[in-house]
Amino acid sequence: MQNKKIIISAITLVSMALILGNGYFYVLLAQQLASSQETLTGTLALFQDRVHDLETKLSNEKNDKAVLSNLLSSEKSKNEYFAQQISGIQGTVNILEKLSKTDKELLQKYSKVYFLNEHYIPENLSVIDKNDTYNKTEIYQIHTKVQPYLYQMLRAASSSNVSMETVSAYRSFGEQASLKLGYKIIYGSGANQFSADQGFSEHQLGTTVDLTTKDNVPFSKFESTQAYKWLQENAHRFGFVLSYPKNNQYYVFEPWHWRFVGIKLATELYNRKIYFYGIDQREIDSYLISIFD
Numbered sequence: 001m002q003n004k005k006i007i008i009s010a011i012t013l014v015s016m017a018l019i020l021g022n023g024y025f026y027v028l029l030a031q032q033l034a035s036s037q038e039t040l041t042g043t044l045a046l047f048q049d050r051v052h053d054l055e056t057k058l059s060n061e062k063n064d065k066a067v068l069s070n071l072l073s074s075e076k077s078k079n080e081y082f083a084q085q086i087s088g089i090q091g092t093v094n095i096l097e098k099l100s101k102t103d104k105e106l107l108q109k110y111s112k113v114y115f116l117n118e119h120y121i122p123e124n125l126s127v128i129d130k131n132d133t134y135n136k137t138e139i140y141q142i143h144t145k146v147q148p149y150l151y152q153m154l155r156a157a158s159s160s161n162v163s164m165e166t167v168s169a170y171r172s173f174g175e176q177a178s179l180k181l182g183y184k185i186i187y188g189s190g191a192n193q194f195s196a197d198q199g200f201s202e203h204q205l206g207t208t209v210d211l212t213t214k215d216n217v218p219f220s221k222f223e224s225t226q227a228y229k230w231l232q233e234n235a236h237r238f239g240f241v242l243s244y245p246k247n248n249q250y251y252v253f254e255p256w257h258w259r260f261v262g263i264k265l266a267t268e269l270y271n272r273k274i275y276f277y278g279i280d281q282r283e284i285d286s287y288l289i290s291i292f293d
Helices: 002-100 147-159 173-193 219-224 226-238 263-272 281-285
Strands: 125-127 141-143 164-168 208-213 240-242 257-260
Touching: 141 147, 147 164, 147 226, 147 240, 208 219, 208 226, 219 226, 226 240, 226 263, 240 263
Parallel strands: none
Antiparallel strands: 125 141, 164 208, 208 257, 240 257
């Protein structure tokens, strides 16, 4: 009986020991879990702080990038603006340089309006091919830059079965004086109706020609020729205009007298149905830059 009590007590002690042992284990496990949770919480907090820092830096970098992008765009705009300004200045310089090399006299009004001095001679003169002149023994000259336009016009007319030849071109101040004197001897003061005084003739510019037909129809009959009709419809395409149409205030109607003023101005006059002396000199001057274009 006593042994039985001892055995029961032993079992009880062992059971209690086991129970106490498991409790301690659970306590240790709970402590470890708590410690791990605390560690994880701290690590998570650090991680979240790190993420926040990275997000802040990323946001700052995006802002910096946006600022830099705006600055870059602004600089590009400035560069484009300055490039346009430089281009504009360069264009103006080119225009001024071109104008400085273009004889301003070429588009001046002369007939009884503007005097061309006795020393004026075109910068360059070229002899007109004898195939394009009526009098083969005479030498006719024209402004070198106008010559190709004259040839193109005569060739175009010929291709339309309209043949024309030059009967007068450049005349110097002295030649005009001699010509006018001869007219005055024959016609007296009536010569002023059809002939300019020296210094007032478009012929001195070297940009003007008098045209006739192959059979040299008299000037008084040139109006009725196919040549005149063709010139009326086509001369502007080659830069030539009729200086003295009907009812002009300077001279009698001269259907044979054609002056080169450049294709742009000639076309403008043709489209507006006005003649050279019918527009303001300031407007005419604006075409000087393109007279040989």
